Amino acid sequence: MNRDAKGTITIYDVARAAGVSITTVSRVLRGESNVSASTRAQVQSAIEGLHFRPSALARSMTSKRTNTLGIVLPKLLNPHYARVFTGASEEAQRNGYAMTLFPFTSLIESDFDLATLLEERFLDGAVILVEYLEPLQQEKLISSLTALKRHMPVVLIGRKPDLTAYPAVYHNMAQLMRACVAYLTGLKHKRIAFVGGIEADRDDIRRDVGYVEGLSLAGIDYDPSLRLYGGGTAQDGEQALNRLLDTRPPTQWPTAVIALNDLVAMGCMAAAKKHGLNVPGQLSVMGCDNLFFSPYLDPPLTTVDCRQESLGARAVQLLLAGETCQEEAEWEIIVRASCAGAERQTSDEVHKNAR
Amino acid sequence: MNRDAKGTITIYDVARAAGVSITTVSRVLRGESNVSASTRAQVQSAIEGLHFRPSALARSMTSKRTNTLGIVLPKLLNPHYARVFTGASEEAQRNGYAMTLFPFTSLIESDFDLATLLEERFLDGAVILVEYLEPLQQEKLISSLTALKRHMPVVLIGRKPDLTAYPAVYHNMAQLMRACVAYLTGLKHKRIAFVGGIEADRDDIRRDVGYVEGLSLAGIDYDPSLRLYGGGTAQDGEQALNRLLDTRPPTQWPTAVIALNDLVAMGCMAAAKKHGLNVPGQLSVMGCDNLFFSPYLDPPLTTVDCRQESLGARAVQLLLAGETCQEEAEWEIIVRASCAGAERQTSDEVHKNAR
DNA sequence: CTGAAAGCGCTTACAG
DNA sequence: CTGAAAGCGCTTACAG
Secondary structure, X not given: OOOOOOOOOOHHHHHHHHOOOHHHHHHHHOOOOOOOHHHHHHHHHHHHHHOOOOOHHHHHHHHOOOOEXXXXXXXXXXXXXXXXXXXXXXXXXXXXXXXXXXXXXXHHHOOOOHHHHHHHOOOOEEEEOOOOOOHHHHHHHHXXXXXXXXXXXXXXXXXXXXXXXXOEEEOOHHHHHHHHHHHHHHOOOOOEEEEOEOOOOHHHHHHHHHHHHHHHHOOOOOOHHHEEOEOOOHHHHHHHHHHHHHHOOHHHOOOEEEEOOHHHHHHHHHXXXXXXXXXXXXXXXXXXXXXOOHHHOOOOOEEEEOOHHHHHHHHHHHHHHOOOOEEEOOOEEEOOOOOOOOOOOOHHHHHHHHO | OOOOOOOOOOHHHHHHHHOOOHHHHHHXXXXXOOOOHHHHHHHHHXXXXXXXXXXXXXXXXXXXXXXXXXXXXXXXXXXXHHHHHHHHHHHHHXXXXXXXXXXXXXXXXXXXXXXXXXXXXXXXXXXXXXXXXXXXXXXXXXXXXXXXXXXXXXXXXXXXOOOOOOOEEEOOHHHHHHHHHHHHHHOOOXXXXXXXXXXXXXXXXXXXXXXXXXXXXXXXXOOHHHEEOEOOOHXXXXXXXXXXXXXXXXXXXXXXXXXXXXXXXXXXXXHHHHOOXXXXXXXXXXXXXXXXOHHHOOOOOEEEEOOHHHHHHHHHHHHHHOOOOEEEOOOEEEOOOXXXXXXXXXXXHHHHHHO
């Protein structure tokens, strides 16, 4: 009955070749012990002779498991996300799972139907990292998540979710920013700019909270004109800082810059050089993410390592364990050479800044 | 008969709720037109009411297609591969396919059984990029590929395969290297080092051929001590060039360096600075790949854009079209500021070099 | 230690 | 326009 008319060879072909039932073939396939040595040998040789491979599809059909996880990530071209993926993927592999990557930008383009995209595939669960979304897209995301959650476990990652119903791993960005500001105020900086991020974004707002709090703790008034919003690329950082330096007299320039991430920091360093500012002599620059290129910038970049691999790995652990907690991820300031004491500041300027 | 005992709701549940047969449900699911409007509406509302999602597993079971492609890539942390992945993934998406990424290093760790890993998943085809392998691993790869090819179409990518039986997209590395050397000899350089890559590697040997040919075309003898083998990271590049500069008198230093890739180039620039060499005034540095950070190095890096996105996209096209050709991919030299004329060279040195 | 039968959740001819 | 039946390639109780 089961001819290999279509060329695919099945467990029936093996059974026939070995002169046993498909049940027995299935048993040796799954490595069960209750098969006689001679039968096993016959089946094995039939399998090899026919180059038989069991269909994962049929297997999953009965077992209801695919051993495949999905991960939704914004842009892999940013090594930050590549680090997250690497950590998640390796943890998955360690547990016998493969990982299917869904680039986020294309999700938005393709009507952003997270639920359909993920469900149509063969996933046992999904890790989802979302960046800032317009309110309308945000609503769509939430309903997508609701639909998705009905069909598989989901873990959110990267930023503290507004949704408490989902397990999550994220960085405490307010705390992280306070630490960055504290590091720079400890270096006697008073005019500290913060570059990058979208004003409407919840996560960046959290960073903003930490930024303002950090300044306040050091007795520095928050100067909104030193908060430069913009994107997250090197070009964005370069443009933002260029604009500030172009429109202010040098005496009003910041003595330190905290960048949204290392890419933005790299752009800021380019803007500083363009304006003849020595880094860190005349301008300290601090990044975030600790990407592979940051020790090779000139000067090497002081930044925050966000342990992206652990973040991704932890998300997979929560997913596989079926945990429902929301937990904070670790980070650490990496001191290199791009930040120095605020010696350029005159007491005059300090006075002006303190108003 | 089909109770939703396990919680999963199926096409039978929908059929019952809508008072039709499963055939009819299947028809509206697949958007066939031969269903009356009223029936369609009933089925639709049953689907929505039950939050029904068809099982992709069962669907693929009959259709024999999963609409999922696999891609094997070395280390995603190198943005070069991220660019390849992006191009491949977007092309796949454009054609209704998802893309499962298999990081290569973990394949090697996990006994390197490409065939098992890929077949156990649900793939309609695979794009495979391999880097240099030890001879033993190379053999295992080839037998894995043979096994894999029996079950799905495969396209090789990135380097010219030794295997002619597989469709492939790759760069003509000898030609690319000749062009790099020609660019630098055009700038009057005579002592041109080549940094990075493994001596035993076929692909790098091809680059070596182009390197030697390029020198020869400019009437320069090949000096083996200027060929610095090593890995492909920034650290590798830094160490390799440091070693050369440490062991040679400054009068014997190269006036130009071609790096295996942008990461190595970045490391070379660090080594140059450590030895007080101005780039490009005293040492020209040329990279390969044109990664996002290269315009932000100081000075901005002259490099070769390898059109990685097109490379990945083209591989997917060949895969989906069932083509069997091996074709060359495009590349282009991107001139920035890290290479300049060889003015540091004295006629004495030139003479010595020419022997 | 081995096998016959039912079932996983769909799609696909085939009838009507 | 609609439905009954077979089949996709396995695994899983259930018998023996």
